[in-house]
Every structure is written in C-alpha cells, then in structure tokens.
Amino acid sequence: MARIIVVTSGKGGVGKTTTSASISTGLAQRGYNTAVIDFDVGLRNLDLIMNCERRVVYDFVNVIQGEASINQALVRDKRVENLFILPASQTRDKEALTAEGVQKVLDEMSETFDYLVCDSPAGIEHGALMALYHADEAIVVTNPEVSSVRDSDRILGILQSKSRRAEQGMEPVKEHLLLTRYNHERVERGEMLSIEDVNDILSISLLGVIPESQAVLNASNQGAPVILEDESEAGCAYADAVARLLGEERPLRFLDGQKKGFLKRMFGG
C-alpha cells in the first residue's frame, strides 16, 4: 500500500509544484518507489519542472477515461531511479477528474508504489479537492505572508472536513507545514512573517523551511528539481524536509542570524 501525500496550499504561486518535484525526487533517491501525479489539469507544469515534457504521450485524464493504461502514461525520470511522473492533461479541464476515476487510478498505483505524491492545483475547487481527497499526509506549502497563511488555514480546514479520512472517520490526515521563500533579512525588517508568527496561526508541525533562493528559479527553468542541487541551500533544505517526512530528526538550517539559536530551542533541533 502506497502512502499518499498531497502537496497543497490554497494560494497559487507559493511553490507547490517545485515542492512536489523535490519531495518526490527526494523520496525516490532514498530508494522508495515513488510516483508524482499532476492534478493541475489544464495547466500542465510538473512535467516542465521534471524536464520530461517531451516524453509525454498519455496523461492522467487518458488513464481515468480508460484510453491508456497507467504504465503507458507514466513517464520514467531519467535522473533518479524509482521515480515516475503522471502528467496532467493540458487540453481538458478539471471536471475530467472524477472521484471514481481518481480513486481507481490511485488504487491501482498503490499496489506498485511506496509513495504517491499528488501535486494539487491552487484554489479550493474541484481539482484541489480531488487532489487532497485520498491523502494520508498533506504538505501545506506556505509563504511567510498573510494571504498565503490565511489560505493555508482554509485548506487545513478542508483537509479536516472533506478528505476521505475525515469523511470515513479514520485517523485524520497528517498535516505538515512547509514554509517556502523564507527570507531572513525581510523577516528582520518586518516585511515578512517569522516562522513563529506562521506557527502561531497555523499550529501544525513544521516540516521544513526553504530559503528564498535563486537556485529554485534556475532549477525550475532548467527542468531539474532543486533537491538535486546539493550545493544550494534550498536543495539541502528540501533534503532535510524529506528526512523529516520519513521520521528523522533534523535541525532547521539556513535561517541565519541570532534567530537560529532560538529556533533550535523551539523546534528541538
């Protein structure tokens, strides 16, 4: 049985796809059979970041509608073993994702994979609900600014009421907060919310803090998940997040300044 992880946020442009790419790559690097599924039907992005857009033949919607098998649609990653991408369709809309269809595909993939990472579209509409419905764990990607935090709060509420685990009265979805685009200087200047501020509002466990970095942008443009850039701070921060996702203890890094000591105390680093 695969563990299903949804990467979600409510707000757009906070780094869901970047995170999906890096987390799935990180899990595969650790030897887990991993597939990353693009739920953003109509706005295909994940295959660009994973640099496999030229090898897409069939997509998620084709599989749901029975026009292709899962094996035909899955694209194998060239850099990391055990990693597969199920791209979204660009020509359909999100209504093509039916609850039964998604369920069937995930059930079938659950048999062969250890982890299924679902890259959610922005918003709280159908596509996002489909992406989070089956989740066992959720990575809520949040930027340290008020509107992003508000939307994350909203999506956490939806996870608690509209996910399969909530509907069937099972153990609730395990929630993780991933703070992205964190800029220490701007926090110091009061232009950004601090980790404590965000934690105070959302009060869920912190999976990691990804510093704002040029490496993320470069990696996206080159079609390589930033976690593969093991020289970059962002890449290392994602590697730490993957370790924490797997239950390992890692101190928070790359936060600079005096804050570090305090945070270490707070988060048991």
Add this chain to the structure above:
Amino acid sequence: MSEPAATATENRACFELRDASQTLTVMELYHFDPDTLEQTLRDKIRQAPNFFRDLPLVIGLDHYEGNVADLDFFQLIGICRTHSIQVLGVRGGNDDVRRLARNAALAWLPGSRTSAPRPAPEPEPAESTPQEPAAAAAQSSAIGPGRLVTQPVRSGQQVYAPEGDLIIMAPVGAGAEVLAAGHIHIYGPLRGRALAGVHGDTSASIFCQSLEAELVSVAGHYKISEDLQGDDWRTPARIRLEGQVLTADPLTR
C-alpha cells in the same frame, strides 16, 4: 417650514433589519376541540381580562397529541379573534403542520425540545431546521447542551452550539466563525468572528485569551475589528453587553 424634516426622512434608509427577541405567550395545545378550547379560553380570560386584550399568541405544538388532520387553524384563529387575541404563528410540529400554518398565513417557528410542562409521551421530535452544518470536522463532543472543540477552528469553518455554551481549546482563525446560544470561551486567540447569545441572550459573554477578532457579537449587538482596536486588543478579554453597549474588559487582574 416642513422642508428640513422632509429631507431628513429622505436621507434616512426606509428601514433597517435587526435581531430582536421578544417574550411571547404560547398556547401549548394538547388536543384540538373547538368547543372545549373556547370554553377554557373564556374561563381564563374571565380571570384576567386585561392580560388577554390584544395578546400576541403563538400556538405551541410540541406536546400536541391529537391528529394533525384535526388541526383547523382557521377555526382556531377565529376563536382567538372573538376574544381579541392575535395569533402570530405556530411553533413546532412536522412538515404537515408547517404547510397548514402557511395556508392559514401563520408564521412557523421551530419547536423547542426543552421545557416539558408535563410528562407527555415524547412528541414528534420537532427538530429545528438544521442550521448551516457546522462544517468543522474538529473533534467535538457534545457535553450536555454545550459543545467542546479541541481542534483549531480554521478559516472558512463554522462551529455552532445551538443550545448552550461553546468552548474552544484552540485558536479561532481569521475567517472562521463560532456561534453559541450561550457564552463562548476560547482558550486561544480569537482571530475570526464570535457570536454569543445568538437567540437573544443578552447576558452571554465571549471570553478569549487574545482579542484579535474580526467581529464580536452578543445578542445581535456587534463590533467589528476596527472598533475593537483599544487597550484590550491582543490581550485576554471578556466581551459582554452593558445595557445596549458592547464592551471589552481585560480578563487579567
């Protein structure tokens, strides 16, 4: 001469909708028989004629034991009219009753499940129409008529305690809404909206560990965030109704 007065009325809105609660006399009906009803009514009026003059009355059916088909609201209204009693509406009963009430141009009010003046065989549960489903999947357990919530109430969620107090042992996020018939206790910051005494209980209060609310309301009297930015902002506070004015007092001594 009358011109200034005319402009003044023109500038004012035609009306304003407000929450109000009023104590009403309820005629709890056990069974319906026009003759005995009129006889009993006449006896009662003889005891206190002034009390009954132009009395607004609600027909209560929570303890009605007879057949719904026997209910003739037109006849009932007629009897009351002859004694100058004004029937406003019907409280409780099932959908059939509701339809009958509508046909007789009477308002229908959800029944109350409390107050049983006599051990009647449990009447048809006059379930009040379910309010907005409290979407909060927050683990909550009903203790007595109150409600206890241990999970954060998040943006977009609504938690409602229709009969008693609401106790929340977690933050209430911006964009969340918590409502209660009684008091609201929040052991955490209140960043969303809190409405206590939604049925008109003016003695209800809101307690929170940090007042950062978008809106607070007691029995329909409300204040928005902008009006709350006083000394109590971001401090533990109690919000209550003092006369007609909603006030926030510090909770710590």
